[in-house]
Amino acid sequence: MSTHTGWSRGYPVAEPYPAAWHAFQSPAHLAAACALMGVAWEVGPETPMQIAEIGCGSGYTANVLAAGNPNAEVLGLDYNPAHIAEARSMAAAAGLTNARFEATDLAELDGAELDRLPEFDLVTVHGLWSWVADPVREGVLWLLRRRLKPGGVVLMTYNALPGAGGALGLSRLARGALRGAGSTAAGIDAARDIVQKLVAAEAQHLPPSTWRALMTGEISGARAGYLLHEFITDHWRPCFFADVQDAMATARCEFVGSATMDENFPAMSLTPAQQEIWHAAPDDTARQLVLDLCVPRAFRRDIYVRGLRRVSRDAAVAAIPLASVSHAKAARKLRTQAGEAELPPQIIEPILAALEAGPQTIGALLSLPGCGSVTPPEALAMLVGSGSALPLWSAPGGAAEATARRFNAVAARRLAPHGTGSGRMALACPALAGGLAVDGMELAIADLAARAPADGVAVEPLLRGLLPPGAEPPEEMLAHLREQIGSLVRNRLPVWRSLGIV
DSSP states (O other), X not given: OOOOOTTSTXXXXXXXXXXXXXXXXXXHHHHHHHHHTTBOOOOOTTSOOEEEEEXXXXXXXXXXXXXXXXXXXXXXXXXXXXXXXXXXXXXXHHTOTTEEEEEOOGGGOOHHHHHTSOOEEEEEEOSOGGGSOHHHHHHHHHHHHHHEEEEEEEEEEEEBTTTTGGGHHHHHHHHHHHHTSSSHHHHHHHHHHHHHHHHHTTOTTOOSOHHHHHHHTSSOOOOHHHHHHHHOOTTOOOBOHHHHHHHHHTTTOEEEEESSGGGGOHHHHSOHHHHHHHHHSSSHHHHHHHHHHHSSOOEEEEEEESSOOBOOHHHHHHTOEEEEXXXXXXXXXXXXXXXXXXXXXHHHHHHHHHHHHSOEEHHHHHTSTTOTTSOHXXXXXXXXXXXXXXXXOXXXXXXXXXXXXXXXXXXXXXHOGGGOOOSOEEEEEGGGTEEEEEOHHHHHHHHHHHTSOTTOOOHHHHHHHHXXXXXXXXXXXXXXXXXXXXXXXXXXXXHHHHTTOO
């Protein structure tokens, strides 16, 4: 199976990279993470920001950011012209005038090209660094050196060592199977077959990992494009934190912390014995190595800033407004690297009740009776980490919501027709400076609800709008769909309304 071309630099181009949204890519989340670490990042809803996504794929995330940040100009860069064509098509269909996409080979950037770009407030490099050749990595750094604004922020995500080291053999094995097959589907089947046999034979160097679970079927639903991009690149190399930190230092960027909020608290990630070692480490680089040696994860979400300035952490976090993201009663647990923790009910219940009534600052939430024993940073990590709340960027309302709804309608039609899309989708939302994470069913139902008559949203019309024209599924399936839609109307629709999504 041929997946590369002469211009691909060892990266697969046979399948487009699947669209996906991750909330940690939004300016609101990153600003909250900077505040959590006591670092200044002077951005806000009225700031005319410049945002770049390096390796934007088919542009879904960049388009969500453009739809959710009407005062920002968003630039998506990718070397694959098919990706850029799709990104531009979606932006044009949604009428996003603040999204621009360029087919750019970072390994061939010259100074004149770079100087035509604006200075960026935010650059995201998500899911690229571990997969590309050294000339591409150097292109990323060159762009940061020349075009990242002083005080600007970088999100750098990558497969981290030593956690990802156990997948090196599996990656090489899967790459060989995929390349020896006649098609992507046949290659994936062949790779899964050999991995499953080796696991059953207790191969010592195929330890449990997300990658192994994808191949053995323990994790289902992975799309062919994702598996191809994950396993068949010539240059997949997980990295130690210190090596990425050294590379970022050449662009005068300093490490802020993790975009995964709870990872910034050793007590939430490490055992007491591990915490003792962490605290005794001589510097932050050594502490990050201790963390990576101890926690069972293979992916880092690091935040860097070009020009680190300190602010009062507690005061900055206390001023952050939060919004409820679900009225369901399930979000009461925090999953951290150390395991799953039950949030203290005497604190979390009044906080969530207050958030259901409307957005509140963290300071206001901690002034509720019985809630003062939690610090503002702890509250932020608990509420965002548990999926109970998200940082609010701006008050709902305004003309920008119409553009976001138009984008959501385009995304629902293209990516989740009839609610059957897979992957992590988003409902673009200016109040969140990005999107609210949803699945395909939620995306489709929210779009239908946004177009429903003003006198109310009912389950049966939503059900009929979800079905393909002329479809008459069995009654058992209809009953299941009614139950799903009813749950969304009860638990999600109030949130969508409060955020201006519908």
